[in-house]
Amino acid sequence: MRPFTYERATDAQAAVKAVAENPGARFLAGGTNLLDLMKLEIEAPTHLVDVGRLPFAGIEETDEGGLRIGGAMTNARLAAHPKVRERYPVLTRAILAGASGQLRNKATTAGNLLQRTRCDYFYDTTKPCNKRQPGSGCSALGGPTGYGAIFGASEACIATHTSDMAVAMTALDASVETMTPDGGVRTIKVEALHLLPEATPQVETQLAAGELITAVVLPPPPLGGQAYAKVRDRASYAHGLAMVAVAGGRVAFGAVAHKPWRAAQAEAALAAGASPAEAAAAEMAGADADDRRTHKIALVRRLAAATIEDAGSAR
Amino acid sequence: MTSVADWAEPNPVTENRSGVIGKGVDRYEGALKVSGTAPYAYDTVAPSPPAIGVLVTASIPRGRVTSVDVAAAEAAPGVQLVWSHLNAPKQAPRGARANPRSQRASNPALASDRVEYFGQTIAFVVADTFENARAAADLVKVEYAPEPAVVDFLASFDQATLPPDEEDVHIGDFPGAYGAAPVTIDETYFSPLQNHVQMEPCATVAWWEGDKVTVHTSIQMVKGGQHALAETLAIPSTDVHLLTRYIGGGFGGKGQPYDDLILSALAARALGRPVKVAYTRQQMFHGTIHRPAVSMRVRLGAEPNGRLTAFAVEAVTHCARAATFTEHAANFSRNLYAAPNRLTGHRLVRMDLPHAGPMRAPGEAPGMLSLECAMDELAEKLGLDPIELRIRNEPDIDPETGKPFSIRQLVRCMTEGAQRFGWERRNPVPGQVRDGRWMVGMGMAAAIRGNFLLPAKAGVRIDADGTITLRQGMTDIGTGTYTILAQITAETMGVPLSQVKVEIGDSDFPPAPGSGGQFGAATAGSAAFEAGMNLRRALTELAVGDPNSPLYGGPAEYVTFENGVIAIENRSETLAALVARAAPDGVYVEGSIAPAADARDYSQHTYGAHFAEVGVNMVTGEVRMRKMFGVFAAGRILNAKTAKSQITGGMIWGVGTALTESNAVDPRFGSFVAQDMAEYLAPVHADIVDLDAMFLDEADDKANPMGIKGVGELGIAGAGAAIANAIYNATGVRLRDYPMTPDKVLAGLMAKGL
Numbered sequence A: 001m002r003p004f005t006y007e008r009a010t011d012a013q014a015a016v017k018a019v020a021e022n023p024g025a026r027f028l029a030g031g032t033n034l035l036d037l038m039k040l041e042i043e044a045p046t047h048l049v050d051v052g053r054l055p056f057a058g059i060e061e062t063d064e065g066g067l068r069i070g071g072a073m074t075n076a077r078l079a080a081h082p083k084v085r086e087r088y089p090v091l092t093r094a095i096l097a098g099a100s101g102q103l104r105n106k107a108t109t110a111g112n113l114l115q116r117t118r119c120d121y122f123y124d125t126t127k128p129c130n131k132r133q134p135g136s137g138c139s140a141l142g143g144p145t146g147y148g149a150i151f152g153a154s155e156a157c158i159a160t161h162t163s164d165m166a167v168a169m170t171a172l173d174a175s176v177e178t179m180t181p182d183g184g185v186r187t188i189k190v191e192a193l194h195l196l197p198e199a200t201p202q203v204e205t206q207l208a209a210g211e212l213i214t215a216v217v218l219p220p221p222p223l224g225g226q227a228y229a230k231v232r233d234r235a236s237y238a239h240g241l242a243m244v245a246v247a248g249g250r251v252a253f254g255a256v257a258h259k260p261w262r263a264a265q266a267e268a269a270l271a272a273g274a275s276p277a278e279a280a281a282a283e284m285a286g287a288d289a290d291d292r293r294t295h296k297i298a299l300v301r302r303l304a305a306a307t308i309e310d311a312g313s314a315r
Numbered sequence B: 001m002t003s004v005a006d007w008a009e010p011n012p013v014t015e016n017r018s019g020v021i022g023k024g025v026d027r028y029e030g031a032l033k034v035s036g037t038a039p040y041a042y043d044t045v046a047p048s049p050p051a052i053g054v055l056v057t058a059s060i061p062r063g064r065v066t067s068v069d070v071a072a073a074e075a076a077p078g079v080q081l082v083w084s085h086l087n088a089p090k091q092a093p094r095g096a097r098a099n100p101r102s103q104r105a106s107n108p109a110l111a112s113d114r115v116e117y118f119g120q121t122i123a124f125v126v127a128d129t130f131e132n133a134r135a136a137a138d139l140v141k142v143e144y145a146p147e148p149a150v151v152d153f154l155a156s157f158d159q160a161t162l163p164p165d166e167e168d169v170h171i172g173d174f175p176g177a178y179g180a181a182p183v184t185i186d187e188t189y190f191s192p193l194q195n196h197v198q199m200e201p202c203a204t205v206a207w208w209e210g211d212k213v214t215v216h217t218s219i220q221m222v223k224g225g226q227h228a229l230a231e232t233l234a235i236p237s238t239d240v241h242l243l244t245r246y247i248g249g250g251f252g253g254k255g256q257p258y259d260d261l262i263l264s265a266l267a268a269r270a271l272g273r274p275v276k277v278a279y280t281r282q283q284m285f286h287g288t289i290h291r292p293a294v295s296m297r298v299r300l301g302a303e304p305n306g307r308l309t310a311f312a313v314e315a316v317t318h319c320a321r322a323a324t325f326t327e328h329a330a331n332f333s334r335n336l337y338a339a340p341n342r343l344t345g346h347r348l349v350r351m352d353l354p355h356a357g358p359m360r361a362p363g364e365a366p367g368m369l370s371l372e373c374a375m376d377e378l379a380e381k382l383g384l385d386p387i388e389l390r391i392r393n394e395p396d397i398d399p400e401t402g403k404p405f406s407i408r409q410l411v412r413c414m415t416e417g418a419q420r421f422g423w424e425r426r427n428p429v430p431g432q433v434r435d436g437r438w439m440v441g442m443g444m445a446a447a448i449r450g451n452f453l454l455p456a457k458a459g460v461r462i463d464a465d466g467t468i469t470l471r472q473g474m475t476d477i478g479t480g481t482y483t484i485l486a487q488i489t490a491e492t493m494g495v496p497l498s499q500v501k502v503e504i505g506d507s508d509f510p511p512a513p514g515s516g517g518q519f520g521a522a523t524a525g526s527a528a529f530e531a532g533m534n535l536r537r538a539l540t541e542l543a544v545g546d547p548n549s550p551l552y553g554g555p556a557e558y559v560t561f562e563n564g565v566i567a568i569e570n571r572s573e574t575l576a577a578l579v580a581r582a583a584p585d586g587v588y589v590e591g592s593i594a595p596a597a598d599a600r601d602y603s604q605h606t607y608g609a610h611f612a613e614v615g616v617n618m619v620t621g622e623v624r625m626r627k628m629f630g631v632f633a634a635g636r637i638l639n640a641k642t643a644k645s646q647i648t649g650g651m652i653w654g655v656g657t658a659l660t661e662s663n664a665v666d667p668r669f670g671s672f673v674a675q676d677m678a679e680y681l682a683p684v685h686a687d688i689v690d691l692d693a694m695f696l697d698e699a700d701d702k703a704n705p706m707g708i709k710g711v712g713e714l715g716i717a718g719a720g721a722a723i724a725n726a727i728y729n730a731t732g733v734r735l736r737d738y739p740m741t742p743d744k745v746l747a748g749l750m751a752k753g754l
């Protein structure tokens, strides 16, 4: 870890300015991801602006009948919120499927969305990794474990995004609200927040430097059932091998791509009256993987079919 | 020398008058641990503020360090010292042993430019703070001349050789009998490389006073650590004071010293101030030992009635190029089932990986994963219940050596376990039981693990206030050693537990071999018992020889010790009164234990049976343990609570072994893929749902004076196989490649059209 300076932001605008004007500065929220990365010198900010105590840690109703979730609200409080549990059970379930109780007590809405990949080679600084060190190569490609994306991967990077919360938010058609460096406010769909790796896997979202996530807005709950499923090696405290969130007619996958993956083909098939299995197969027709990862295509297809079925019988 | 016959005599522990032996008393140091106040090595407060050392490790598996650029690190804030092989203090060459009785050879750090494995220490930085040391460590720039490395185990079997000083064991005519057997099994099982992932990483605080160094470190063997440091520094072992009072897990991985110990001592000497060093979590994976992968071929030949006629277990495993460690994965099978024609043996591949070494139940833990599944496969082929198959092959005498068993209750473990677990609920036809999307099945496996007694000493003193203090160069790696030593001492001396103090983990105390091989309780405990018996004799003499004692002149053979009182019938006084008056400075004696001369005339083991119920998710291939129960026979149980905690801990590790725990070697880099506890998947609470165990009543009077045996390793032996067999029973998918992760299970389900 490199030495760094620290300030606790008291207002959002000043925080945005502090980070936008200093290329070495980063926002700090719960710190559960960023500090780990700093200890390993995967990230080496020279200045941290702590936005964890800015006054947007609550939940409010929107005029449209949805909810506005503060960017600094903890994952634990969000998952437990009665309005979320009642109207967006897929979100509660997704959050509770992630990390551990201790981590969820610290982790925030914005930090969770912006958590970086768990790719083993991203974490091992002795290995080439285009995301960590652009141009050095991708060690996960051809690695022994069968890790990697099955949608939208590139030669440069096959990393997956493994936020559980973001998968549910994608299925719920949520948007993030940001404060931009010029003081403006911007709204971005969660499904459009993250980018595919292409040739620049180090660029992970469409946020500008210093752009602050202030809230996530959920539209009114969709008609129809909601369901969340996560496959993992152990029963808790493990990143997903695959996740599926279903909310009404919307379907999203996790741990399959560089971003939470909206399963548009599956949705279209469902809208056209396809069965859950057919809808899952429609999406998986677009999946692509090398030999070591083909098992994952089968896994996601089966999980998607089962979860769509569960959502159908959930209401 | 003693004979095991001497141990059959009743004694205070076997008579257990106060009942404290066997009782589930709370941990002696429990309050300190749960309140976070037990000072582990790194927490030790040095006499003056320590400087902090950080290791820099190699990023190639094999080759030479061609240059080390330390300029930036040396110029970094707070840095006091930067060492590489170019300027590290001279140490005795690796393996040197100036003192022939030394328990460990020299283990120098930064000794040469050679890189023998990924993660080897190649430089060392000391600074005023941890943060400064870590930041500077990242500034050390190293260049290498890499050399080709052998790191792919499965691709290197052609390099396998017999382990040193070892031959295969042939009994009868295995090939002939196997060829003639009407029913056969020939399968190969694979168990992966595992890391110890102790909660507490290796750590040391060191300081010097004149020529003497004091080290507080985390190590399972007190004498081994003391001698290794002395040999490496080429100083007398009496100049090394090693303390290891609280240890956050060892599992065999801390049986030897690592670079934290050597480098903190060297740096403390060079800087003239205390230095402390800890491995990071990531460094633990490569910088310390691991359990090697094992490939095991099992061949069984049987009569239609289930009697085994031919039996072969052959293991291929690996160790570091310069080492000789062998994971003896076939050894256990030499004592388990009767069969007249037998073949067992090992092959070793030398690789350029970090050092393989012992991990909880070395040999049995991976080994039983093979045979105990093969027996399940054979039972199905024969149409026999797996328990019945094992009973039909239960030997009367040790099947390899022909020696009598000291005691063997394996069959009772299986039958009692079957009843308590509800084995009769198991449908022998696989793939029949459903619970929603879950396929449910049951499996069982036997457990066996050797029992050992090593030479040990202990000291015990009584003070004028009646406090009895046991002192021993023993360790408690979280197993409950403090507690059972207190219980043994209390019962031997006939005093309440509250009157007993236990001081261990100090090289100044009478030596015990430490914690390992599940020999700790029997070995250290027996020495404590003998010391206690000697103290009884000393106090008896004191009392009957003291004209002021009510016991004066009484017959020594009638003296009793109970409730803190020494008595001859109704003549009595408290121990405190006796000592305060007759020996106000206290009385100190030592005792020792050694293996009996005829101990090897018996086949001596601990036994058990595991029963598991699992659910297999038909959609995803995820396996979740639903219920597990084990019955064990392991001699007299000293503490119901700590023994059960040990045995269930072993079973839990078995669940992890079957389902999640492994580390992949990346053959391109010669390093392990998982390097933290988010990726190296040991079970968490949610994985262990309903798991319980019980011990059969047993006392093994051939084992030691107390009739106790080890429990630390037995619980893991066979546990994973019970889970694997349950997966088969649930699904009809037979996996032989551990751990049985969702991808493998799902592939099996899909191959069955599910």
Ligand SMILES: Cc1cc2nc3c(=O)[nH]c(=O)nc-3n(C[C@H](O)[C@H](O)[C@H](O)COP(=O)(O)OP(=O)(O)OC[C@H]3O[C@@H](n4cnc5c(N)ncnc54)[C@H](O)[C@@H]3O)c2cc1C
Binding pocket: A026, A027, A028, A029, A030, A031, A032, A033, A034, A035, A036, A051, A071, A072, A097, A098, A099, A100, A103, A106, A107, A108, A109, A110, A111, A112, A113, A114, A115, A162, A163, A164, A165, A211, A212, A213, A214, A237, A238, A239, A240, B678
């Ligand atoms: C062992 C372990 C297991 C885990 N398992 C899971 C799991 O199973 N599922 C899962 O979903 N997650 C898992 N996680 C990840 C966890 O959810 C994230 O670490 C957490 O959500 C990050 O939130 P934080 O507030 O601590 O973010 P921080 O670490 O503080 O920040 C993360 C990133 O977000 C940026 N940031 C923070 N706030 C803002 C803001 N308001 N605007 C703009 N940028 C901002 C920071 O600059 C940083 O780049 C796991 C983490 C660990 C350590």
Ligand code: SF4
Binding pocket: A117, A119, A120, A121, A122, A128, A129, A130, A131, A132, A137, A138, A139, A140, A141, A156, A157, A158, A159, A201
């Ligand atoms: S997949 Fe991406 S993060 Fe992983 S090694 Fe390749 S480039 Fe780095």
